[in-house]
Amino acid sequence: MKSNGNTASGKSEQKKKTKKKSVYSQFALAVLKTVVVIFISIGCTFAGILAGACLGYLKSADAITPNQLELTKLTSFIYDSEGAEIAQIKGSENRVVVVHSEIPDNLRNAFIAIEDKNFYNHGGVDSKRFIKAAISYIINLGDASFGGSTITQQLVKNITGNEDTTIKRKVQEAWQAIQLERNLSKDQILDNYMNRITTGSGCYGVQAAAKKFFNKDVKDLSLAECASIAGVTKSPGYYDPTLGENNKKRNKERQEIILRAMLDQGKITQNEYDEAIAEELKIYENKTDENVSVNNVQSYFVDYVLTQVQKDLMEKYNISSDAANIKIYNSGLKIYTTQDSKIQKIMNEEFTNIENFPVNKKISNPDMQAQGAMLVLDPNTGYIRGMYGAYGYKKGNFTLNRATSMKRQPGSSFKPIAVYGPSIDLGLITPATVVDDVPIYLDPQNPTTPYPKNSESSFRGLSTIRSGIRSSINVVAAKVFMDYLGAEKSVEYLKKVNIDRSKEKYVSMALGGLNEGVNPLIMASAYVPFVNNGVYFEPIAYTKVTDESGNIILDKTKEQKKNIVYKETTAFLMTNMMRDVVTSGTAATGGLGTVKNSAGKVIPTAGKTGTTNDNYDKWFVGYSPYYVGATWYGYNNPKSLKSSEYNQSLLLWNKVMNRIHADLEVKDFQQPEGLVKKSVCIYSGKLPGEHCSHDPRGNAIRTEYFVKGTEPKDTCDVHVLARVDTTSKDIYGRPLLANEHCPASAVQERVFIQRPVPYLPKDPSLVSKIKDWIYELPQGEYCTIHSSSSIIGPPSNSTKGPNAPLPQFGQGPILDTPFFLNEDLDVIP
Structure with missing residues (x-):
């Protein structure tokens, strides 16, 4: 019985424990469920919030538009005349x-x-x-x-x-x-x-x-x-x-x-x-190429091209300068230029060579150093082939480019475009027209002081236009401007080569003394008509600009201005006369006006020098049938050049042009139809007379070119024959006319000149500076030494008076050799 009780009691106890565990489990499960529910609820809430947020984000998101897909901030490229890249133009x-x-x-x-x-x-x-x-x-x-x-x-x-x-x-x-x-x-x-x-x-x-x-x-x-x-x-x-x-x-x-x-x-x-x-990775090391602007300093040519493209974009599309710059620097443009990189390289080398700027060796302040600039054009197209804007290496972008932006007086290099070219073209003068280079007074503020003066501070007397150009005679140019051409016609012709001098209608302008100066670009392009049969081309630095897709947005060749400035015959006559400048005139020094190719053959050239007052500026604008080159030499703050610097502009031109023409064949300037040749007397500009070949300075007869119909018809009346007494002289040292009492041993027959318009000097002291004054016939002035009381033997011509007919050549003693300074005479190539 006892054992059964124990068993029952144990089972009861077990049930109690099991029930207790069940309660705990149920509680734990309930708690877990609750937590799960809470987490799910929170997760759902969070997911809902997140989903709502995402939905809001999506609603506020903008779709990518076609415009956004277009690539901007593109690098632009600049190419030379052969299509080689010379610069990259980048924005940000x-x-x-x-x-x-x-x-x-x-x-x-x-x-x-x-x-x-x-x-x-x-x-x-x-x-x-x-x-x-x-x-x-x-x-x-x-x-x-x-x-x-x-x-x-x-x-x-x-x-x-x-x-x-x-x-x-x-x-x-x-x-x-x-x-x-x-x-x-x-x-x-x-x-x-x-x-x-x-x-x-x-x-x-x-x-x-x-x-x-x-x-x-x-x-x-x-x-x-x-x-x-x-x-x-x-x-x-x-x-x-x-x-x-x-x-x-x-x-x-x-x-x-x-x-x-x-x-x-x-x-x-x-x-x-x-x-x-x-494979070895060969990483490119960017080294500066003197012909290519990559990241840093652009060349003078690239600077100029960019300013021209900007200007043309503004004009064509009616946009602001800022908008044009954005297009240039951010739109991937391709700019095709006229630069010949071989020519540009030559110019770079010569203008960074200190030997061409010798005075600079002694000057430490860069602003005080001598400067130079040059521009080379193709006269058959107006294309700018190269430029350099200063002495030495370029150190920044858009610095002063003296080849295109400076304003300096051009001196006598202005005469061909302001005086001689227009006058020849209008038929007002010929190369043989004679002008009397004697003191004149054209400055109304100083009426007693000769103006203009010649560079030699002397006067040549009767001079042809050819001689006036060759020797750069200021008086001849001034007289042609004042007496033949006139200011209005001069200004009219200057406008044809894109030079406006409407406010400078005075004689100093004709001589290159300008209120507003010029630069090599202006001068080189103004000489283009002399090479290009009288036709002017607007100088251009680029031919076209395309966008990133290759569409042409600027076509400069179609917009390039051109016009007829001179007749073809005028262009040839001017070139022919300026050939004398480089062979025997002001640019003949040291042969610097002569250009030769690598074979040593001479390339025909012509041109004109220019010097301003006090030797502040030196110019030479010279050309061949291939290229026109204009150079300038001087200082930023104008000062007189030393004598050792006088030929530096011409030297720079010569060095560049010789190298440019090294591989070119000899090519002559083309002679158009409508020209004739005639023998003339260079002191009258007329057909030779019987005494012209016996001028005391030598034979005065030369062959000259004329536009058909403008050749002279009259015979020389400047040369005259007279009998003089060699022992009796006037105050200038000229022998006086012989009278009937002069002994035969003292009398000679000589050829003199007789000015068509007598020169009456305001200042007699200046007469000695007129080089042909000694050859002028002393009209009305007879021997003061011999008279009837002084005659020992029979008079030289006792039956003839001083005004009696003179014997022909060969019938009396005639001086056939010069008795004074032998002048340079005109020679036609």
Whole structure:
């Protein structure tokens, strides 16, 4: 009985324990359920909140527009006349767009392998990568251990510029990426992405990277180079191989990682992988090329081209200067210029050669150094082939370009375009027209002081136009301007070569003394008609400008101005006379006006020197049938040049032009129809008389060119024959006319000149400076020594008076040799 009780009691106890456990379990389960419910509720609430937030983010997200897809901030390029690149013009970014066909498959695959291996299989977002990145983001409290962005998402980020590390940005980015995938092909997305990526130092896009790293176009990259570029974008500052040896090493390591990924993904073969791994990466070291503006200092030519393109964009499209600059610096323009890089290189070398600026060796202050400038034009097109705007290396962009922007007086180099060319063209003068170079007084403020003066401070007397040009005689030019041409006609012709001097209608303008100066560009282009059959071409520095798609937006050749300035015969006559300048005139010193090719053959040239008051400026504008070159030499703050500097402008011209013509054949200036040759007397400009060949300075008969119909018809009346007494002289040293009492031993027959218009000097002291005064017939002045009481023997011609008919040549003693200074005489080539 007792045992049964014990058993019952144990069972009861067990039931109590079981019941107690059941209660605990139920409570625990209830609590767990409650917690689960709470968590689910919280999760649902959180999910709802998150879903609501995401919905709000999506509603506030803007779709990528077509305009945003357009690439901006593109690098513009400038090319020379042969199509070679001479400059890159960058705004804030260096980006060059390349089309799909120019991008190698290896480069596409390199980016896909390292950035987005499922690129061709997702719709903008790689779900698995995105979720993993999100979990990593949560676990690491906002710092993901790897990125989940696809190439499409990266493109969105590049377009929007939004790099916020927030859920909102990632949600919107994912939605925008999906939208892009619906509107663009994979190739379009990848191409846009590759044209936008940054590779550091303001360099954007694979084309700019290919140039920067390897100096190649992207289409020419090797597999190894493709992988190198693809590796830079992760961290340009860390992997850019141009930033030092450590970066080169890191770039190589990442390149190998990319190549391995390409191999593992089947994008390259084992052989391709091995060859790429073994290939040495030859990183381009950017060295300054004197003909190419890359990142720093632009050439004078590039500066000028950019100012011209800006001006033309403003005029054609009616836009502001800022808008034009934005287009130039950010729109990927291609500017095709007229520069001949061979000529430009020659000019660069000569204007940085201190031997051509010898005085500079002693001057430490750059502003006080002698300066020079030159511009070379093709006269047959008006194309600017080269320019240099100062002495020495250019040190900044848009500094003063003396070849195109300075304003200095041109001196006598202005005479051909302001005086002689117009006067010849209007038929007012011929090369044989004679002007009396004697003191004149054209300054109303100083009526007793001769003006203008000649550079030699002397006067030549009767001089042809040819002689006036060859020897640069100021009085001859002034008289032609005042007595033949007139200010109105001079200004009218200057306007034809794009020089407006409407407010400077005075004689000093005709001599090159201008209120507003000129520069080599103005002078070179003004001489173009002399070479180009009388036709003026507006000087241009570029031919066309295209946009990034190749569409022409500026066509300078169609807009280039040209007009007829002179007749063809005028152009030839002026050239023919200016040939004398370089062979026997003011540019003949040391043969500096002569140009020879590499074979030593002379290339015909012509031109005109120019010197301003007190030798402040020296000019030479000279030309061949091939090129016109205008040079200037002087100082920033005008001062008198030393005598050793007088020929520096001509020297610079000669050095440049000799090298430019080294490989050119001899070519002469073309003679047009309508010209005739006639023998003339160079002291009367008329047909030779019987005494012209016996001028005391030598034979005065020369052959001259004339436009048909303008040749002289009258015979020389300047040379006369007279009987003089060699022992009796006037105050100027001239022998006086013989009278009937002069002994035969003292009497000679001589040829004299007789001015058509007698010169009556205001200041007798100046007469001695007139070089032909000694040859003038002393009219009415007879021997003062001999009279009837002084005759010992029979008179020389007792039956003839002083006015009796003179014997013919050969019938009496005639002096056939010069009895005074032998002058340079005119010679036609």
